[in-house]
Amino acid sequence: MVNCSSNQNVKPVVKGVSYxxxxxxxxxRHGSKPSREIxxxxxxxxxxxxxxxxxxxxxxxxPNQVFIGNLDPDDLLHIPPPWFKNPVPDSSRWGPFGxxxxxxxxxxxxKICDEFQLLLMEEGFLQEIALRLKKHxxxxxxxLEKLDKGVSLEHIEKQLxxxxxxxxxxxxxQLIGCCKRPHGGGAEEDANLxxxxxxxxxxxxxxxxLALRHLIxxxxxxxxxxxxxxxxxxxxxxxxxxxxxxxxxxIGELCGCTRATGSDVKAFCCAPxxxxxxxxxxxxxxxxxxxxxxxxxxxxxxxxxxxGHLRNDMPILEDVxxxxxxxxxxxDGKSPVIRLxxxxxxxxxxxxxxxxIIDKLVVQPLDRLGLKITQIDKYATxxxxxxxxxxxxxxxxxxxxxxxxxxxxxxxxxxKREELDxxxxxxxxxxxxxxxxxxxxxxxxxxxxxxxxxxNEMENALFLAxxxxxxxxxxxxxxxxxxxxxxxxxx
Amino acid sequence: MILGAPDADSAGLYAETVVSGxxxxxxxxxxxxxxxxxxxxxxxxxxxxxxxxxxxEHLELMEIAxxxxxxxxxxxxxxxESS
Amino acid sequence: xxxKGKKVIIIGExxxxxxxxxxxxxxxxxxxPVITQTQCFV
Numbered sequence: 001m002v003n004c005s006s007n008q009n010v011k012p013v014v015k016g017v018s019y020x021x022x023x024x025x026x027x028x029r030h031g032s033k034p035s036r037e038i039x040x041x042x043x044x045x046x047x048x049x050x051x052x053x054x055x056x057x058x059x060x061x062x063p064n065q066v067f068i069g070n071l072d073p074d075d076l077l078h079i080p081p082p083w084f085k086n087p088v089p090d091s092s093r094w095g096p097f098g099x100x101x102x103x104x105x106x107x108x109x110x111k112i113c114d115e116f117q118l119l120l121m122e123e124g125f126l127q128e129i130a131l132r133l134k135k136h137x138x139x140x141x142x143x144l145e146k147l148d149k150g151v152s153l154e155h156i157e158k159q160l161x162x163x164x165x166x167x168x169x170x171x172x173x174q175l176i177g178c179c180k181r182p183h184g185g186g187a188e189e190d191a192n193l194x195x196x197x198x199x200x201x202x203x204x205x206x207x208x209x210l211a212l213r214h215l216i217x218x219x220x221x222x223x224x225x226x227x228x229x230x231x232x233x234x235x236x237x238x239x240x241x242x243x244x245x246x247x248x249x250x251i252g253e254l255c256g257c258t259r260a261t262g263s264d265v266k267a268f269c270c271a272p273x274x275x276x277x278x279x280x281x282x283x284x285x286x287x288x289x290x291x292x293x294x295x296x297x298x299x300x301x302x303x304x305x306x307x308g309h310l311r312n313d314m315p316i317l318e319d320v321x322x323x324x325x326x327x328x329x330x331x332d333g334k335s336p337v338i339r340l341x342x343x344x345x346x347x348x349x350x351x352x353x354x355x356x357i358i359d360k361l362v363v364q365p366l367d368r369l370g371l372k373i374t375q376i377d378k379y380a381t382x383x384x385x386x387x388x389x390x391x392x393x394x395x396x397x398x399x400x401x402x403x404x405x406x407x408x409x410x411x412x413x414x415x416k417r418e419e420l421d422x423x424x425x426x427x428x429x430x431x432x433x434x435x436x437x438x439x440x441x442x443x444x445x446x447x448x449x450x451x452x453x454x455x456n457e458m459e460n461a462l463f464l465a466x467x468x469x470x471x472x473x474x475x476x477x478x479x480x481x482x483x484x485x486x487x488x489x490x491x
Numbered sequence: 492m493i494l495g496a497p498d499a500d501s502a503g504l505y506a507e508t509v510v511s512g513x514x515x516x517x518x519x520x521x522x523x524x525x526x527x528x529x530x531x532x533x534x535x536x537x538x539x540x541x542x543x544x545x546x547x548e549h550l551e552l553m554e555i556a557x558x559x560x561x562x563x564x565x566x567x568x569x570x571x572e573s574s
Numbered sequence: 575x576x577x578k579g580k581k582v583i584i585i586g587e588x589x590x591x592x593x594x595x596x597x598x599x600x601x602x603x604x605x606x607p608v609i610t611q612t613q614c615f616v
Contacts, residue, residue, distance in 0.1 A: 269616075305615075307515055352612070353595040355552040382589065384616050393504040394615035400497045400556065400589050407555035417555065435616050468588050468614035476594050476610070492583040493600055495591030501615075505585055527583070528575055532596045540577045542602035549595040557590065 012280035013335035013488060015327040017447040018215035019067050019098040021434070022106040022207050022297065023059075025052035025319040026169040030199065031302030048306060049172040053084075053315045055102040060087030063385045063432040067322065068095030069447055073429040083387055084315055097447045098214040100320070104170055107177065108133050109206040112146045113254065118198050119168070120159060121177035123150035138213045166195040190239045197235075201247075204234040204296030207323035208251040212294050215325040216255055225327075226288035228252045228262030229279055231271035232295040233438050251294050260292075268472075269382075269441040270465035271295070272324065273481045276443075279328040280338040280483070290329045297321025298436045305435070308392025317388050322436040324443055333490040336453040342369055342484035344464065352478045354404050361464040361482040363408055369484070373409040376427060376484075380445035380463045381405070383433040402428035441465040446485070453487040460486045492529045493537065497557055499565035502531055506569040526573060531566055533559045578604035588614040 028034055029048060038044050058064060062083040065071040070092060079086055093100045101109075108129040111119050130147050133139040156178050159165050168177040179199040187193045208230075216222045230248030237244030248262030265275040272295055279291035299321065306316045331337065344365035350356045366373060381401040389397055406423035409415045415423055433440035442463040452458035467479035492509055496502035504514065506529045513520040530537050533554055538546060582605045586593035593612040600607060 311515070351549075351595070352592040353549040353553075354556075354589070354591070355549060358552065382616065389616065390500070392615070393500045395496075395498040395501050395589070397589055397616055403556040404552065404589075407552050410555050411552060420555070437616065440616060466588065468612070470593070470612050471614055476612070478588070478592060478612075492585065493596055495584075495586035495593065495596050495612075497587055497590030501587065501590075509583075530575060532591050532599055536575065537577065537603075540603035541599045545598055545602040549599055550591065553591055 009284050010286060011331035012283040012328050012338045012340065013331050014338060014446065014450050014485065015329045015332070015335045016215055016219045017097060017327070017450055018211050018218065018325045019069065019444070019447060020207055020211040020214060020323040021064060021067060021098075021100040022103065022203070022210070022321040023055050023100055023319060024103045024106060024203075024302065024321055025316070026103055026172050027203075027299070028052065028303035028306065028316055028319055030166060030196070030299070031304060031306075031318070032300040034303040034306050037307070047310055048303070048316065051310060051314070051316045052172050053317065053319055057084075057087060057315075058319065059093050059100050060089075060091045061317070062086065062088050063387070064100055064320070065091050065095070066432040067097075067434070067444060068100060069097035069451070070095040073432055073445070073448060076430045076432060081387065082314070084317060096451070098211065101210065104129055105132055105136065106206060106321075107168065107170075108147060109210060110202045111148070112143045113202050113205045113209065116182055118179050118182060118195070119177060119202070120156050120180060121150045121168070122153050122156060125170075125176040126150035138210065138217060164195060166199050187238075192238050192242050200299040201234050201236050203299045203321055204232050204247060205250050206296070207321045208232065208247065208294045208296035208325070209254045211296070211323035211325040212251055212255045212292065215292065215327055219327055221290075222256035223259050224290050225252070225257045225260045225292050227279070227282060227291045228257060228260050229275040229291060229293045230262065230264035230295065231275040231293055231438060232264070233268070233271075233298045234296065247296065248294060251296070267479055268467035268469060269438045270467035270479055270481055271438050272326075272441065272443045273463055273465035273483065276326065276328065276338065276463075277343055277481060277483055279326075280340055283328055283330055284340055290327065293326040293328070294324070295438055296323045297439065301436055305388060305392035305394065312391045314391065318435055320434050320436075322434045322439040324439055326443070326446065331488070331490060334454060334488050336450050337486045337488050339369070339484040339486055342482075344480075344482035346478060346480035348477065352476065357466065357478060357480050358404055358408055361480050362405055362462065363412070365482060365484065366462075372414050373405065373412065374414050374423070374427070376460055376462045377458050378429065378445070378449065378461045379405055379427050380442040380449070380461055382441055382466065383431050383444045384435050384440045385431045385433055388435050396431065398428065398431035399424065449485055453485070456487065458487065460484055492527050494529065494531045496531065496562070499558070499561040502562045503565040503569055505529070506566050510569055510573045524573070529566065529570070531559070531562050533557065534563045534566065580605045581608045582606065583608060584610040586610070586612040588612060
C-alpha cells in the first residue's frame with residue numbers, strides 16, 4: 001500500500017525468509033561445466049550418471065537440512081565430515097524455511113511456468129506428476145490444469161532427432177521430455193532463445209515461484225506485496241534485449257501477487273544483498289509497505305565441480321537448484337531491523353584488494369555505528385559448502401572470508417593474532433550453502449538470524465556479499481555491499 | 492606467473508598446470524609442460540621486491556588471513572618436482 | 575626470482591588476492607604485467 005501521508009521514515013524489518021531446493025540430479029549433465037566436458041568426451045556421461053545422489057540421500061544431506069531450517073548451521077559442528085557419508089536420521093523434505101523437492105515434481109512446476117509451450121513432456125509422466133502435485137499444499141487447481149495432457153515418447157524422440165531441443169530426464173537417463181526452440185517472430189534465428197537458455201530461465205522461474213509461494217504461505221498476504229525485486233543470475237531477453245529481465249514479475253504472476261510490480265537487480269553474486277538494501281530503502285521512505293526479494297536457482301552452476309567429485313569418487317553434490325524469497329516490511333515491533341545507517345559499499349574508487357573490500361563492508365560501517373568487529377554476534381559471508389569446493393581445489397571459501405574479517409580485528413588490536421581461529425569459531429560458521437552463486441552469498445544465514453533474533457537468542461548479524469564483476473570481461477572491478485541486522489527492541 | 496590464490500591447494504593446482512601440465516587432464520594444458528616460473532605474491536622472495544607501502548595497502552591484511560607458509564611449501568614442491 | 579624487467583602473468587583469486595592488487599604490487603617491483611586475471615570458482 002502506497003502511503004504518501006507521512007514523511008517520517010519507518011524502520012524496515014525482515015518479516016520472513018524462505019528457502020527452496022529442487023533436487024535435479026538428472027539435470028547435472030546440462031550444467032555449463034558438465035555439458036562442455038561431455039561434449040568433448042561423451043564417455044564421461046556414464047561415470048556422471050553413476051555418481052548421482054537419490055532424493056532420499058539429498059534430503060538427509062546435513063547442509064541441505066541446514067538450508068531449509070531443520071538444523072542450525074552450528075549443528076554441522078557435531079556431524080563428522082564428510083557429511084555425505086553421514087546422513088541425518090529421520091530427516092524431512094519439509095523445513096521451517098521451505099522444502100527440498102524431487103526433480104519429478106519440479107519438472108511439473110516448470111511445465112506450469114511454460115507459457116510458450118516450449119516443454120514437451122511424456123503423457124504418462126505428466127499424469128503421475130499431476131497426482132503427486134495434487135497432494136502438495138502449494139499447488140492449485142489452476143496449476144494442475146496447466147500441466148496439460150502431454151505427448152508420446154515417440155513425439156519427444158522425434159523432436160530431439162529432428163529439431164534443436166534439449167532432453168529432460170528422470171532417474172539419470174530415463175527420457176521424459178524435452179525443451180524445444182520457440183518459433184515465430186524471428187525466434188528461430190535468435191541466439192538468446194535457444195532451448196538451453198530457455199530451460200535455464202524456466203527453471204529459475206519455477207524455483208523462484210516455489211520459494212515465493214513458501215514465503216507467502218507462511219506470512220500470508222500475496223496481495224499486500226507492493227514491489228518484487230528479482231535478484232537471480234539468469235538473463236531473460238531476446239537478441240535486442242539480452243538480459244532485459246523482469247523475472248520478478250514473472251515469478252509474482254504465479255504467486256497471486258496481483259498488486260505488485262517489480263524489476264530485477266543485477267550485480268552478480270551480491271545482487272540479493274543490493275536488493276535487500278533497495279527494498280529496505282523503499283519501505284523506509286514510505287514508497288512501499290511491503291517489498292519482497294526473490295531469486296531462483298542457477299542452472300548453469302549444476303555440477304560445476306563434478307570433476308573434483310568424480311576424482312574423489314564421491315557423489316556429484318552440486319545437484320540442487322536453490323531459491324530464496326525475503327519479505328521486507330514496516331516495523332512491527334518484533335521482526336529484526338535492517339539498519340539503514342549501517343550500509344557498507346565497495347565503491348568504484350575503493351580498489352580490489354580484500355583489505356579495501358572488508359574495510360568498506362565491515363570496518364567503516366561498524367566505525368560509524370561505534371561498534372567493534374568483535375561486537376557483532378555473527379558474520380554472514382560467502383557460505384559455500386566446503387565439501388563441494390575443496391575436492392576441486394577451490395578451498396574453504398567461508399573460512400578464508402572469516403579469517404579475513406578476523407585479520408582486521410587483529411590489525412585493529414581487538415584480538416591477538418593467536419586468537420584468530422577462535423574469532424572464526426565464535427563469529428563465523430561452517431559453509432552449508434549449495435554453490436549457487438548469488439544464493440550462497442550471505443543470504444542463506446538470514447533465515448537463521450531472523451529466527452534467533454525473534455527468539456531473543458541473538459543481538460545482531462552483519463551480512464556482507466561480494467560480486468565478481470570481472471567475470472563479464474567488461475571491467476576488472478569487484479563489488480560488495482553489506483548491512484547490519486539487529487534484534488527488534490521495540491514492542 | 493604470479494598467483495593470488497587463498498590456499499595451498501588452489502595455488503598448487505595452478506602452479507602444476509603451468510609448470511608440468513594440467514593435473515586434471517581436462518584443459519588444453521593437459522600433458523603440456525610450459526615450465527613457467529611460478530610464485531605466490533606473498534612468498535618472501537617476491538614480497539621483498541615490492542614497495543613496502545604498496546604491500547601494506549594491498550596485502551598486510553591477507554598476510555594474517557592466509558597461511559603463506561603452507562602456500563609456499565606447496566609451490567616449492569611443484570617447482571622442485573619439475574626441475 | 576628477480577621481478578624487475580620481467581613480463582608477468584597474473585592469476586588472482588576473488589577470495590585471496592585479486593588480479594589488480596597483484597598488478598600494483600609487481601609494478602612497484604619493476605615488472606611488466608602482460609595478462610591480469612581474477613578467478614572466481616563459486
